[in-house]
Amino acid sequence: MLALSVAVAGDSAETALAVSELAPGIYVHEGAQADADRHNRGDIANIGFIVGSRCVAVIDTGGTPTIGRRLRTAIERETNRPVCYVINTHMHPDHVLGNRAFVEGETQFIAAEGYWRALSTRASSYLDSAADHIGVDADERWIVEPDRMIADQATIRLGDRSLTLTAHQRAHTDNDLTVFDPKSGTLWLGDLLFVDRVPSIDGSLSGWLDVLAALEDREDVNTVIPGHGPPGHDLMRMLGPEKRYLTHLRRDVRKAIDDGYGIDYAVAHAAREERDDWRLFDQYHPRNVTAAYTELEWQ
Numbered sequence: 001m002l003a004l005s006v007a008v009a010g011d012s013a014e015t016a017l018a019v020s021e022l023a024p025g026i027y028v029h030e031g032a033q034a035d036a037d038r039h040n041r042g043d044i045a046n047i048g049f050i051v052g053s054r055c056v057a058v059i060d061t062g063g064t065p066t067i068g069r070r071l072r073t074a075i076e077r078e079t080n081r082p083v084c085y086v087i088n089t090h091m092h093p094d095h096v097l098g099n100r101a102f103v104e105g106e107t108q109f110i111a112a113e114g115y116w117r118a119l120s121t122r123a124s125s126y127l128d129s130a131a132d133h134i135g136v137d138a139d140e141r142w143i144v145e146p147d148r149m150i151a152d153q154a155t156i157r158l159g160d161r162s163l164t165l166t167a168h169q170r171a172h173t174d175n176d177l178t179v180f181d182p183k184s185g186t187l188w189l190g191d192l193l194f195v196d197r198v199p200s201i202d203g204s205l206s207g208w209l210d211v212l213a214a215l216e217d218r219e220d221v222n223t224v225i226p227g228h229g230p231p232g233h234d235l236m237r238m239l240g241p242e243k244r245y246l247t248h249l250r251r252d253v254r255k256a257i258d259d260g261y262g263i264d265y266a267v268a269h270a271a272r273e274e275r276d277d278w279r280l281f282d283q284y285h286p287r288n289v290t291a292a293y294t295e296l297e298w299q
Contacts (some may be wrong), residue, residue, distance in 0.1 A: 016074040017043075017067070022231055023184035023223050025051040025161070027078065029062075029071065033197050034230065036094060038135045043067050045094040046227055049075050049186075050181055052158020055084035057197035059179055059188050059225075061098030064136055065192050068098025075211040083107050085156055087165065088146070089190025089227065090173045092202070093126040097146035097164060106107040109144055113151040119143065121264035122125050137165055166190065172201070185222030187235070189215075195229025198278035201291040205250055206299075212243045229237050253292040263293045 019027045028048035032040040042063025050057045056075055056284070059070040076084065085100050086113040088094060096119065099109065119126075120143070127138040129234050150167045157163075164180040172191045180190040191200070192211060201208065216236055225231045232238050254272035256262075267289045277280050 001113070014016070014105060015049075015070055016071045016077055019048060019074050019078075022225070023181075023186055026181065026184055026186050026223065027051070027074070028225055028231055029074070030230065031062075031094070031228065033082075035280065035283065036130075036134050036135070041066070042094060042097070042130065042134045043138065043276050044228070046225060046229075046231070047071060047095070047098070049227070050158065050161070050179075050186075051079050051081065051165065052161045053081075054157075054159030055082050057085040057087055057156065057158055057163060058083055058102060059087050059180075060089055060095040060190070060227075061086060061101065062093040063097050064130065064134070064138075064141060065098055065100040066136075066273050068101030069097065073270045077142065085160065087108055087111070087163075087177065087179055088115060089177050089188065089192075090175050091115050091122070092173070092191065093130065095190070095227070096143045096144075097126065097130065097138070108148060109146040110148045110150065110156070110165065110177075111146040112175040112177040113149045115145055115149055115177075118173065118175055120145075130288075143176060144171050160279075168211050169207050170204040172199070173203045176203070177212070180221075186225065187218070187221045187223070188225045189227065191227035193226035193229075193238065194199050194236060194242055195226045195232070196279055197228045198274075198281045198284050199245060199288070201288045203296055205246060205288075205292045209243065212239055212246070216243075217240060238295065243273065243275065248274060249288060249292055250296065253286070253289060253296050257293065257297050260289060263290055266293050 017029045019029045031044040038041045046059040071147040086109045091120045123143045123203040161183040168176045221235045248271040267286045
């Protein structure tokens with residue numbers, strides 16, 4: 001990987017985010033493997049951009065407008081081509097609250113069907129959380145409505161490269177969108193893939209496992225960019241730990257339900273062998289068990 005601009009200390013909008021060029025024209029900033037707090041200032045998601053001969057597509061914008069502006073500065077250091085698209089992989093705040101930095105000009109905002117319903121419903125809590133957890137005053141201007149929402153699949157063009165946008169069934173959320181660049185074989189998975197950090201269910205456990213099974217069959221992917229954790233090149237290997245965790249979670253929660261146990265029992269016992277393999281396990285695993293139990297008890 002070719003390291004580019006490295007951010008110096010500080011949080012000014014003029015300081016470019018550190019990005020790496022993973023393939024020609026594919027630039028990624030890796031967020032911290034942590035919850036958003038006053039130390040990382042909400043910079044916890046993998047975000048980046050793709051440079052075409054005509055213009056640039058941004059893939060997620062970070063957890064605050066400041067992060068978005070710093071990403072824009074990184075883009076401007078690499079190219080003078082305009083940003084024609086901002087693509088949001090889903091509605092979670094660490095991926096989308098930087099959108100405000102890109103509203104000027106003719107930039108088109110794109111997301112999956114269901115994104116705006118989910119984001120607008122949770123906007124107030126997301127903004128309150130930013131103020132509480134990262135010490136940044138947030139307001140409704142941070143929430144940007146998409147210009148276009150994808151229900152199935154669409155293609156956008158940046159000049160010499162076309163990107164395939166795919167909306168998926170309910171999985172990590174009900175509005176997951178992936179981005180594939182055939183020119184480089186790069187697949188941006190958003191939070192359909194967590195590496196090292198425990199996955200977080202905000203959609204459907206069974207649906208997520210179905211999506212992972214479909215992704216495993218792809219043979220056209222050379223570079224994989226997860227929503228959290230280091231990028232890589234072996235799609236099957238990268239999907240493996242997450243698939244194992246979700247499979248163990250479903251197995252154990254189903255057994256707890258079949259044996260007549262409640263949610264508290266499932267939280268204490270389900271997939272506990274996974275604990276040492278994941279960051280933030282204690283913070284997110286109980287929520288995952290609760291979500292899984294609520295889903296599976298009706299199946």
